[in-house]
Amino acid sequence: MSQSLIYVTTSNRDEALTLARSLVTARLVACANVLDSATSLYWWEGKVQEEPEAVIICKTRAALVDSVVARVTELHSYACPCIVVLPIIAGNPAFLQWIEAETAPLAR
Numbered sequence: 001m002s003q004s005l006i007y008v009t010t011s012n013r014d015e016a017l018t019l020a021r022s023l024v025t026a027r028l029v030a031c032a033n034v035l036d037s038a039t040s041l042y043w044w045e046g047k048v049q050e051e052p053e054a055v056i057i058c059k060t061r062a063a064l065v066d067s068v069v070a071r072v073t074e075l076h077s078y079a080c081p082c083i084v085v086l087p088i089i090a091g092n093p094a095f096l097q098w099i100e101a102e103t104a105p106l107a108r
Contacts, residue, residue, distance in 0.1 A: 030102035
């Protein structure tokens, strides 16, 4: 078993919910947490930007990461969306098994 967390920023809560719902419905992720009211500061087009954003944290199998990244990129409103993948190296075994079960090919 190998799972990953995928961190994504979006322009607002509605976009985050739309993306999260698409990923969960397609069983590309077992769970997506939407965190509203983040403030992001970043360099873009030669100057520092400060914008409100929403964050999605997804839990999935490592084997599905490329599909998740492709789906988010396809649906995202940004030209260069933040999509960062982190490996899950340990956790509650029952929860990690749940991620596997909810994203397994037979679950589709």
